[in-house]
Amino acid sequence: TKVFCTCCLSPSVEPLVAIELEEAINLEMKRWLMSRIEAQKKDGGAQLLVHPGEDDDSALILVSATPCTLLRAVEVLGLARPYHNGSMMVFSYEDRASFKQAGTDKNIQKFLTLAERQYLVTRELESLKTQDETFIPGYPKEKLYQGECIFQSLQKRGFLLKFYPLHNKEELDALAKKWYSQTHFAPQPLGSIHAYFGDTIALYFSFLQFFTFSLVPMAVLGALMYLLSWDSVEKYLLFAVFNVVWSTATLEFWKRRSAAAAYGWGTLLLKSQFEEPRGNYWGPMGVNPITKRREPYYPSWKRKLRICLVSGPIVCVFLGIVILGIGTYLWMEEWVQDYHGRNDTLLSLLVLYMPCFIHTIYICLMNSVYKTIAYALTEWASHKHEQGHTLHIIQHTMKFNFVNCFAAMFYITFCLKDMQLLRKRLVSLLVVSQMINQFTESLLPYLLNKLSFQGGTAGKKDHQDEPTIDRIKSEGDIPTFPGMFDDYMELFVQFGYVSLFSCVFPLTAALLVLNNVIEIRTDALKLCRLYQKPFSSPAANIGVWQIAFEMLGFLSVVTNCFLIGIAPEVTEVSASHGVTSFQLLLFTIVVEHALLVLKTVIAFVIPDEPDWVKLKVAQIEYRSLNALKRK
Amino acid sequence: TKVFCTCCLSPSVEPLVAIELEEAINLEMKRWLMSRIEAQKKDGGAQLLVHPGEDDDSALILVSATPCTLLRAVEVLGLARPYHNGSMMVFSYEDRASFKQAGTDKNIQKFLTLAERQYLVTRELESLKTQDETFIPGYPKEKLYQGECIFQSLQKRGFLLKFYPLHNKEELDALAKKWYSQTHFAPQPLGSIHAYFGDTIALYFSFLQFFTFSLVPMAVLGALMYLLSWDSVEKYLLFAVFNVVWSTATLEFWKRRSAAAAYGWGTLLLKSQFEEPRGNYWGPMGVNPITKRREPYYPSWKRKLRICLVSGPIVCVFLGIVILGIGTYLWMEEWVQDYHGRNDTLLSLLVLYMPCFIHTIYICLMNSVYKTIAYALTEWASHKHEQGHTLHIIQHTMKFNFVNCFAAMFYITFCLKDMQLLRKRLVSLLVVSQMINQFTESLLPYLLNKLSFQGGTAGKKDHQDEPTIDRIKSEGDIPTFPGMFDDYMELFVQFGYVSLFSCVFPLTAALLVLNNVIEIRTDALKLCRLYQKPFSSPAANIGVWQIAFEMLGFLSVVTNCFLIGIAPEVTEVSASHGVTSFQLLLFTIVVEHALLVLKTVIAFVIPDEPDWVKLKVAQIEYRSLNALKRK
Structure with missing residues (x-):
């Protein structure tokens, strides 16, 4: 050419x-x-x-x-x-x-x-x-x-x-070797990941690694508590305070980490760009008030109306189905308890875990069904910009996931006050849902991919010798990458389990660390081999997810405090000391408010950017000001 | 020249x-x-x-x-x-x-x-x-x-x-005529104020006016309640919800208002400027890491050490003195109650109000003493930039003022649970402290100014004929303007009274409206006649004060809920319906958390900028992007 x-x-x-x-x-x-x-x-x-x-x-x-x-x-x-x-x-x-x-x-x-x-x-x-x-x-x-x-x-x-975008065979092989093919534990090659896959993907893997590392102290503390079977009032208090400090500090330090990374990538000072309308944006022809160009223009009040009148009710219906599921689950739970009480056999012990198991599968199923619907609804709302579109999907799905994953736990905690059941449920959720996730996310696509290769033309050996143009074509045939959305959502739910309920089952963090070590590898494999190379846009932080995680952090203060307030150990001790339940509740409120203030103070005291990044940014700004003055 | x-x-x-x-x-x-x-x-x-x-x-x-x-x-x-x-x-x-x-x-x-x-x-x-x-x-x-x-x-x-900066005689006279010399009620000439005094001053008067207007519905509702002497559970609930919605909506709409004003002034898109070090900044010579220039450089860790080791303890000592004052006040209060009980005369009725009166004067005194010390401490901390310096002063003084003005009220509310005393105190604070403020802020300087004029050369008539150079000199002789700091602090305390405690004394808002209508005029007089023309820097919002007011808003939810929870009317009613105090407390907590969520949702739903401002900003950004592309 x-x-x-x-x-x-x-x-x-x-x-x-x-x-x-x-x-x-x-x-x-x-x-x-x-x-x-x-x-x-x-x-x-x-x-x-x-x-x-x-x-x-x-x-x-x-x-x-x-x-x-x-x-x-x-x-x-x-x-x-x-x-x-x-x-x-x-x-x-x-x-x-x-x-x-x-x-x-x-x-x-x-x-x-x-x-x-x-x-x-x-x-x-x-x-x-x-x-x-x-x-x-x-x-x-x-x-x-x-x-x-x-x-x-x-x-x-x-x-x-x-x-x-096209893969670069040599770079990809080199990256894969450093990333997931190694057997020993080493930090991920984040620099190469960033160079090959771009900002958003590197941010996700960086966050996953950071989150996993930050879980380690939590896991150690939890494991110690579990092994020593330490059951006292102090344990609960210690865990609650640790939880608050941990969740706040983790999120704040992540902000610093991502600011430092974004400085190195050159995206930290990137201004928000003027965005072209999305490809799927539709509407009657009109005049864009910003660019004054003639183009499809869908008024935002119509969009709001659609969201309120259609999306809203549909979401409510789904929430209803979820709550129905929870009701059924609780009814089944009661029934198997009863059954196990009547005939205490090995079978009945197995049956005891069935409701949890079934409900967990139900939750996973609902999540994926709802996701399809949320995508369709968001598409139908015709958001003009990619940003608004993504935000809308995330908001929709997050609300739903929150109810889907946590509603039953909240009900068990605050209405039934059944710590035993909560613990059982947490364990089954952690184990079963993660197994399902790993399977559907990586193993299944991997197997399908293998199958299609064998059913297709040839094995892997010939594959390397084929001319470039055929390789490019074959890259186009594998499915497109669905985005990091599900992976973040998984971390969101994980963060919820740890920060909201881990004081009931201290091994939570340890289980999650184990899961995430595998997760890093399966996610990497998935990205490198199972999908088309994804496009990646410049990013300086994980955006709306940061806010979502921080909101969970605030909620965790509330749940932790009240979990303590109703824990049987605490109520027993306080009753034996002649503390009325009124006084205990009052005490819980005071602790809760104090912790909320503590959390806000910690978040405020830890600067969002490391000092050296601040200095560099100030230098850049000073230089560009001087350049303007000299002009 | x-x-x-x-x-x-x-x-x-x-x-x-x-x-x-x-x-x-x-x-x-x-x-x-x-x-x-x-x-x-x-x-x-x-x-x-x-x-x-x-x-x-x-x-x-x-x-x-x-x-x-x-x-x-x-x-x-x-x-x-x-x-x-x-x-x-x-x-x-x-x-x-x-x-x-x-x-x-x-x-x-x-x-x-x-x-x-x-x-x-x-x-x-x-x-x-x-x-x-x-x-x-x-x-x-x-x-x-x-x-x-x-x-x-x-x-x-x-x-x-x-x-x-020099006054412009004609413009000033024209402005004064429109602003404070008129007898009928008309909105302030904010455009002329902005043109003559600049952004910061115009923002203050605009905020004062906005705040006063927003108090009117509150005042009407309060006055109605007072006149109808409506004392029921519903009243408290209504007032609490109204309070939360009111305080949030006021602050959010103010943000919109100031964004719209700043757009018109051209300061909305102003980037934060590189600041020269403050005039009073001192330290050994060093190299500025940003500009690479040789200049005095005081390391920030030394500053932090000074703040922690010296400023911190001094603030604590002052807080101790304040708390001592509160103790004395409560002791006096008890004593006069006792005295009035023993000999019930007109004199003893007067004596009954003495402790409140004396303590209010004590509070005002402490405020001004502390202010001097806070200024000195801040100067000594050697902040490099004007911004950090101001922020430090505001933080210091705000914390102190908060304790000084509200601590006694909180103690009375939550520990003594004496609504009668709280009401009495609120009235005396509102009336007495505002009288003192108006006196020291405007009347006293005005009288001093008058006196010095009479003792000086001549009356006002000759003044107009004097040559320009003498007028300029005489402008230099009057004191410099101390800044809007005290005025904002006064509004902060007012906002506190209204949002935190007005459900105890519904006339609060009405009294404040009355006060602020006068305040606008006295502040205007003060600015136009009693001080040198102040310098004014470009500003787009009221900065840290917005955050301070919003924090008060959050606190108001907590106090309002618990004020209801312990109100005698509410406890009586609930007791008569067989609701235990435990259940009442539980209910209060639930309401509190619901209101906090409501507040956050309201703040989130109301956009910070009006739609037309957003559109204009997008147009500006689009144009500058296009200019870059064409280059």
């Missing part, structure tokens, strides 16, 4: 992103699309490198970019890069000679990671807009309006089937 | 800021200072207009600025101004022709308000730094280091006595 930008022509071009069109596509359209991708910026193109795949007739388009285009895109994005003096600096194309590795064009692969290059190319492709075409070339009936996003339009009409 | 910038020479120059030097100053120094102020930017000067006052020998320097210098300063500051299409836009000097009023240089007084021009001049003066002078000209012994702030250095050494 011809390279327009003569300033930075490199001998070999690495394909970054593949586009797969419909098989029976009109060639005129393919040529048009390629020419638009190649066209220069000033002509409204994306100024990228493009290759027509095997031959001109194939449905594949490979896209790459010259260093020059990438560097300009970095400037527009506002990413920070290492400056010659060692600290990070918001990249400026004019001043590129002062940045490490950016001066010479050969070093682009060191200057920008694979994930970053792929993100930039995607961004350029997705912002490609129609100029004065009134219809899609080759398809006179498919009208286009001026300034329509070409990619979204083609995707919506079914001309563009797939659109995926 | 010679004007360097020939592009914008205007016939008459309005003096903006006056500098008063020591009387017996070496003329060489005055000339040096003037030349540095006049020098062009590229020579390290401030590029301002300067006038030597009456004659070259006088100690006065008058400073003004050409429109050109002001416009460049606006760009560096990053203020937004009205664009030709009607919306606000971050000002750019290059693009100045597109801004309303800025194209022609004559309109600078319409383009920038008096307060803004004075702020910009001050900013330029304060950022004036030494170039290669090694000592102050005329004083070879006074050494200077390179890059030292000239103004701070002269102030520290006592060469520069005063430094104040």
Whole structure:
């Protein structure tokens, strides 16, 4: 392919992103699309490198970019890069000679990671807009309006089937070796993960590792308590205070950790970007009040109405079904207790665990059914931006998951006050639900993948020798990555078990550590082998999940205090000392409020960013102010 | 004076800021200072207009600025101004022709308000730094280091006595007429206040007005309850819920209001500025890690140590004194009750109110003594930036005020559970402390001012005919404005009375409305006539005060709920229905937690910025992104 930008022509071009069109596509359209991708910026193109795949007739388009285009895109994005003096600096194309590795064009692969290059190319492709075409070339009936996003339009009409970043075989193998194939325990290669998969994925694995490490002291304390079978009032108090300090400190230190990581990635100072509307956004044509462009415009009051009148009731119905499930579970629980009481055999002992087991499966089932519905409802609400869309899904699913996973536990705790049952339930949830999760998340896709390979063309050996173009095509055939959503949700539920109920069953943390050590490997395997390489956008923190975890932290203070207040050991001791239940309750309230204040103070005292990051940020801001003054 | 910038020479120059030097100053120094102020930017000067006052020998320097210098300063500051299409836009000097009023240089007084021009001049003066002078000209012994702030250095050494913005007689008279001289009730001329006094002052008066208006429904409800002498359980519940909704909604809507105002002032998008160290900042010479300049550097760990080891204990001692005062007060209270019981005369009835009265005076006294000490301690902690300094003072004083004003009330409420006494105390605090405040804040300075005028040269009539230079001098002689700190603190305490305790004495809100209607006028009088014109910096919100008020809001939920829980009416009713005190407490806890959640939800649901402001901000950001792309 011809390279327009003569300033930075490199001998070999690495394909970054593949586009797969419909098989029976009109060639005129393919040529048009390629020419638009190649066209220069000033002509409204994306100024990228493009290759027509095997031959001109194939449905594949490979896209790459010259260093020059990438560097300009970095400037527009506002990413920070290492400056010659060692600290990070918001990249400026004019001043590129002062940045490490950016001066010479050969070093682009060191200057920008694979994930970053792929993100930039995607961004350029997705912002490609129609100029004065009134219809899609080759398809006179498919009208286009001026300034329509070409990619979204083609995707919506079914001309563009797939659109995926490409794996780099060598890098992936090297990463896999360091990451999950090793047998000894070593920290994850977070740098390589970030370079290969990008910010969001690296943040998830970093958080998973951080969370697992932070669980260790909790696990040790819990295991000690369990082994010593220490059952006293002090134990409860100690555990409650430890819990509050632990949950707050963990979340605060994670914020610092992610700020430090984001500084190194250059995303810490990234301003929130102006977002193009989502591909699936629909509505009647209108004028965008921000850009003043003509485009589909769905009024936000209609969206709110839809959410209130339809989504709301549907969620309520589902919550009703969940609560019905809890009722049935509690009824079954009573029945098996009764049955076990009447005929005390080994079978009846096994039956004793059945209700919990069945209900846990029910919960997992409900979760996945609800997820499908939440996605459909959110799609139907037609959120304009990806951000609002994701936020809406997370909110919906989190509320539901919260009720689904914790409602029964709250009921057992505060209404039945049956600590024995709570403990039993916690154990069964921890063991069963995690087994199910691991199975459906990784093992099942893995087996399916194996099966399809064997049923398909050949074994793995031939696979390595096949030409690049076939490898690229086969990458397009495996399923797309569903996002980190389920994985975060799993951690959310884990965090809930630990912070809300672990004082009832101190081994919780230990079980979770064990689970997470395996989880890291299965998640890594899943990401590397079972799915298409995911797109990844720049991120500086885990976003809304941080808030969700912090809310659980606050709730944990309340549950912990009242768990203590109603614990049989505590009530016994206080009764023997002549403390009335009124006084005990009063005491519990005072402790609860004190702990809430303590929590707020801890969160406030620990700065959100390490001192060195603060200093670096101040330096960057000072420099850019000075640059403005000198202008 | 010679004007360097020939592009914008205007016939008459309005003096903006006056500098008063020591009387017996070496003329060489005055000339040096003037030349540095006049020098062009590229020579390290401030590029301002300067006038030597009456004659070259006088100690006065008058400073003004050409429109050109002001416009460049606006760009560096990053203020937004009205664009030709009607919306606000971050000002750019290059693009100045597109801004309303800025194209022609004559309109600078319409383009920038008096307060803004004075702020910009001050900013330029304060950022004036030494170039290669090694000592102050005329004083070879006074050494200077390179890059030292000239103004701070002269102030520290006592060469520069005063430094104040000048009043504009006509504008001030017009403003005063509209503001506090009128007899009928009309909203304040907030636009003129902002133009004349600047952002911080306008925000205070705007908040005061908003707060007073928001008190009206509360006052009506309270007055109705008082008149109908409605004493039932429902009253308490209604009041508590109303209180929670009211306090949350007031603070949230205020945020919206201030965001809308800040948009109009162009300060909403203002980024936090790099701050020069404070004038009184001291420490051994070191290297500033951000700017890499040599300057006094006081390590922050030493500051923290000072705060912990000295400020902390001193604050504790003061809190001890306050608590001692409360003890004495409660003892006196008991004694007078006893006295009144023994001899029931008119005198003893009067004596009955004495403890409250004396303790209120004690509280006011302690407040002002403590304030002096808090200022001294904060100064001694050597905060580097004005922001940290102010924050520290506010924190210190707020904690103390909180204990000082509310501790006795909390004790009476929760330990003595004496609603009668609480009511009596609230009334006496409201009436007496506000009378004292109004007196010391406005009436006393006013009288002193009057006295000094009569004892001084002449009456007001001659005053108007005196030459400008004498008026400027006389402005320097009146005291400097102490800042809005005390006024905000007063509102903080008011907000506390209303939200924490008003369910005990429903007339609270009505009394406060009455007080605030007067307060607006006395504060305005004070600002216009009794003090030097204050400097004002750009601001978009009331900053830390917003957080302080919100914290009070959360506390109010707790107190309101427990005030209900222990109210005699409620306990009587519940006892007659066979509800145990344990159940009542449990109910109170549930209500408390529900209200806390309600409060959080309300705060979350009401957006912090009105929709139109959000849209405008998005438009501004979109435009600046596009400008970057086109570059």
